Amino acid sequence: KAGVTQTPRYLIKTRGQQVTLSCSPISGHRSVSWYQQTPGQGLQFLFEYFSETQRNKGNFPGRFSGRQFSNSRSEMNVSTLELGDSALYLCASSLDGAGNQPQHFGDGTRLSIL
Amino acid sequence: GENVEQHPSTLSVQEGDSAVIKCTYSDSASNYFPWYKQELGKRPQLIIDIRSNVGEKKDQRIAVTLNKTAKHFSLHITETQPEDSAVYFCAASNRQAGTALIFGKGTTLSVSS
Numbered sequence: 423k424a425g426v427t428q429t430p431r432y433l434i435k436t437r438g439q440q441v442t443l444s445c446s447p448i449s450g451h452r453s454v455s456w457y458q459q460t461p462g463q464g465l466q467f468l469f470e471y472f473s474e475t476q477r478n479k480g481n482f483p484g485r486f487s488g489r490q491f492s493n494s495r496s497e498m499n500v501s502t503l504e505l506g507d508s509a510l511y512l513c514a515s516s517l518d519g520a521g522n523q524p525q526h527f528g529d530g531t532r533l534s535i536l
Numbered sequence: 537g538e539n540v541e542q543h544p545s546t547l548s549v550q551e552g553d554s555a556v557i558k559c560t561y562s563d564s565a566s567n568y569f570p571w572y573k574q575e576l577g578k579r580p581q582l583i584i585d586i587r588s589n590v591g592e593k594k595d596q597r598i599a600v601t602l603n604k605t606a607k608h609f610s611l612h613i614t615e616t617q618p619e620d621s622a623v624y625f626c627a628a629s630n631r632q633a634g635t636a637l638i639f640g641k642g643t644t645l646s647v648s649s
Contacts, residue, residue: 527580
């Protein structure tokens with residue numbers, strides 16, 4: 423079974439631009455969560471989608487948004503990029519986001535803002 | 537919402553020693569506590585998890601303990617090896633209620649031979 427796939431792996435943008443990151447969960451998984459990882463801050467929760475609905479949201483500004491499609495693939499969008507948005511963005515999928523189902527992570531997208 | 541504190545932020549041990557990482561959580565409704573290991577340049581990997589109906593769980597050299605009253609849980613690694621060197625993250629959530637999985641800031645474990 424293929425794991426969680428994130429594209430692209432690396433991205434370089436400049437301030438003010440916008441970016442879209444993609445995440446394909448493990449086949450059959452319906453929950454997708456997004457995290458921002460920066461040195462010293464660990465994994466900061468952005469949002470979680472389940473069955474095309476945003477179920478949970480972290481404390482990030484409205485410039486960060488996401489969506490989930492009917493095939494469970496998810497995208498996150500960051501508009502008006504700032505230097506501080508440089509980070510590794512990880513997504514994780516789980517079967518249904520409840521009960522005894524662990525989350526499995528992708529390799530992440532490394533976003534660099536110049 | 538849930539808040540998870542993790543200590544220490546860095547931990548250095550000699551090969552063969554034990555390592556202990558501690559986490560506290562704020563939401564008494566949290567009932568699922570996984571631990572992830574992230575090696576340099578790689579994705580976080582689940583190494584062990586525990587649910588609130590269990591006080592301790594072991595898997596070979598790794599064990600996790602949970603104290604629901606005090607709202608803290610710990611990761612214990614015995615007979616450490618250089619390949620145990622990585623960043624370890626604890627997390628907490630109420631999965632039955634569908635709350636988000638919130639992570640601690642991580643512990644960088646260095647095992648020297």
